[in-house]
Amino acid sequence: MAKGLVAVVGGGAAGIMSAICLARVGCPVVLCERLDQLGKKVLASGGGRCNFSNVSLDPSFFHEEDRPFVEGVLNRFGKKEIDEFFRELGLWSYAGEDGRMFPISNRSATVMDVLKDELERLKIQIEYGFDADVIQKSQNGFELRSKSGKKIFAEKVVLCAGGKTYPALGSDGSGYALAAAFGHTIIAPVPITLPIVVKDPWCHLLQGQKVKARAASRVDGMEGEWLLGDVLFTKYGLSGTAIFDCTDAVSLALNRTKDARQVEVVVDFVPFMSEEELFREFERKLAHGFKASQLIDGILSPKFGLVLKDYLKTDRTRELAKLLKKRAFKVEATRGWNEAEFTAGGVAIDEVNSQTLESKKQPGLFFAGEILNVQGRRGGYNLAWAWASGAVIGQ
Numbered sequence: 405m406a407k408g409l410v411a412v413v414g415g416g417a418a419g420i421m422s423a424i425c426l427a428r429v430g431c432p433v434v435l436c437e438r439l440d441q442l443g444k445k446v447l448a449s450g451g452g453r454c455n456f457s458n459v460s461l462d463p464s465f466f467h468e469e470d471r472p473f474v475e476g477v478l479n480r481f482g483k484k485e486i487d488e489f490f491r492e493l494g495l496w497s498y499a500g501e502d503g504r505m506f507p508i509s510n511r512s513a514t515v516m517d518v519l520k521d522e523l524e525r526l527k528i529q530i531e532y533g534f535d536a537d538v539i540q541k542s543q544n545g546f547e548l549r550s551k552s553g554k555k556i557f558a559e560k561v562v563l564c565a566g567g568k569t570y571p572a573l574g575s576d577g578s579g580y581a582l583a584a585a586f587g588h589t590i591i592a593p594v595p596i597t598l599p600i601v602v603k604d605p606w607c608h609l610l611q612g613q614k615v616k617a618r619a620a621s622r623v624d625g626m627e628g629e630w631l632l633g634d635v636l637f638t639k640y641g642l643s644g645t646a647i648f649d650c651t652d653a654v655s656l657a658l659n660r661t662k663d664a665r666q667v668e669v670v671v672d673f674v675p676f677m678s679e680e681e682l683f684r685e686f687e688r689k690l691a692h693g694f695k696a697s698q699l700i701d702g703i704l705s706p707k708f709g710l711v712l713k714d715y716l717k718t719d720r721t722r723e724l725a726k727l728l729k730k731r732a733f734k735v736e737a738t739r740g741w742n743e744a745e746f747t748a749g750g751v752a753i754d755e756v757n758s759q760t761l762e763s764k765k766q767p768g769l770f771f772a773g774e775i776l777n778v779q780g781r782r783g784g785y786n787l788a789w790a791w792a793s794g795a796v797i798g799q
C-alpha cells in the first residue's frame with residue numbers, strides 16, 4: 405500500500421535528518437521551513453565550524469532526568485550510525501579537543517552542503533516560507549496552515565521547530581504552541597549556554613581579558629560541577645565556555661524556579677595548581693627576592709594587578725591564593741534568548757514514546773530535536789541529539 409505524505413515542520417538539523425530518513429524508506433515527504441534557507445543554526449554552530457557530534461555519545465552527557473529517554477533513541481541511532489550516515493554522504497571529519505567532532509573543512513557550510521546534496525538526490529519537496537501557524541486533525545490525517553494561508557494535508561506530522569534561542573536563526577518557540585494544541589505539556593523553556601550579567605568591579609576593570617579557568621554554578625550555596633574552559637570579562641559581565649557550561653543551574657534558578665536567594669558563579673583562575681601549591685609558589689617568590697607586586701607575574705596577565713592590588717602584599721599571600729582559587733560573582737541575569745545556544749525545557753518527554761518519538765497524546769504526530777525537553781552538554785551533544793532523534797522517526 406502506498407505510504408501517505410509526511411509533513412516535517414522545521415528545516416533545521418532534526419527536520420532535515422528526519423526528512424532524509426523518511427524518504428529513504430519510501431515515504432513521500434514535504435519539508436516545511438518558515439525561512440528561505442535550511443539549517444541556519446547548523447551554519448552558526450560551533451562558531452561556524454559545526455561541532456556536529458562527539459566521539460563519546462553516551463547518555464551520561466545528557467541531563468540526568470533525560471537519560472533513559474535519550475538512551476532509547478541512541479540505542480537505535482547512536483554514535484556509529486551518525487558516523488556512518490555522514491561518511492556515506494561524503495563528509496570527512498575529525499575529532500578535536502575533548503572528542504568534539506568537526507568537519508575536516510572546519511566549515512559548518514560543508515555539513516549543510518552534504519545534507520542538501522542528499523535532499524536533492526532523494527528529490528525531497530521543500531516548502532520554503534511555510535511558517536506553520538495551525539496544525540489540526542483532519543479526516544485522514546492532519547491539516548497544516550501557514551501564516552500566509554497556505555494549506556498542506558498530510559497523513560503524519562513531524563514537529564522539529566526547535567527551541568527558542570537565537571530567533572534570528574529561525575526558531576522562536578512557535579513549535580511549543582503547535583504541540584500544546586494537541587494537549588502536550590510544555591516545560592517552561594529557559595535559555596542556557598549563554599553569557600551572564602554580573603555587576604562587579606572585576607568585570608569593568610578586566611574587560612576584554614580571557615583566562616583559561618574552571619567555573620561552577622553556586623545556587624544558595626549549592627555548588628555545581630567544576631568545568632574547565634575560557635572565562636571572558638565583558639562590559640556586562642562574564643562570558644566564555646567555562647561560564648556557558650554553568651549557566652544551566654544559573655538560568656533555571658533565575659528564570660524558572662525564581663525563589664533562589666543567591667545565584668553565583670565561582671571561578672578558579674589558577675586551575676593548574678591547588679590552593680596550597682599556589683600559596684607556596686607566592687612564598688617561594690617572596691623568599692627569592694621578588695616584590696609582592698610581582699607575585700602573579702607568570703601566572704596571570706598583569707591587568708589582574710588592577711583588581712588584586714589590596715592582596716599583592718607580603719602578609720596576604722594566603723588570602724590571595726584563596727581568592728584566586730575561588731572568586732564568587734553574583735549573577736544578576738542571563739543575557740537572554742538572543743545570545744543563548746540552547747533551550748532547557750520544551751515538550752515533556754514522558755508524553756512521547758522513546759522508541760518511536762510518536763506523541764502519546766496524538767497518534768501520527770512525532771517530535772525530534774530541540775523542541776523536546778532534552779538537554780545535552782556543550783560538545784556536539786545537542787546536534788547529535790537532533791540527528792539521532794530525527795533519524796529514529798525515519799526508522
Ligand SMILES: Cc1cc2nc3c(=O)[nH]c(=O)nc-3n(C[C@H](O)[C@H](O)[C@H](O)COP(=O)(O)OP(=O)(O)OC[C@H]3O[C@@H](n4cnc5c(N)ncnc54)[C@H](O)[C@@H]3O)c2cc1C
Binds near residue numbers: 418448537578
Ligand atoms: C550559536 C549557536 C551555536 C551552537 N553550536 C552548537 C555546536 O557546535 N554543537 C552542538 O551540538 N550544538 C550547537 N548548538 C545547538 C544546536 O545547534 C541545536 O540544538 C540544534 O541545531 C537544534 O536543531 P533543531 O533542528 O531541533 O532546531 P533548529 O535548528 O532550531 O531548527 C528548527 C527549524 O524550524 C524552523 N521553524 C521554527 N518554527 C517554525 C514554524 N512554525 N514553521 C516552519 N518552520 C519553523 C526554524 O526556522 C528552523 O529552521 C548551537 C546553537 C547556537 C544557537
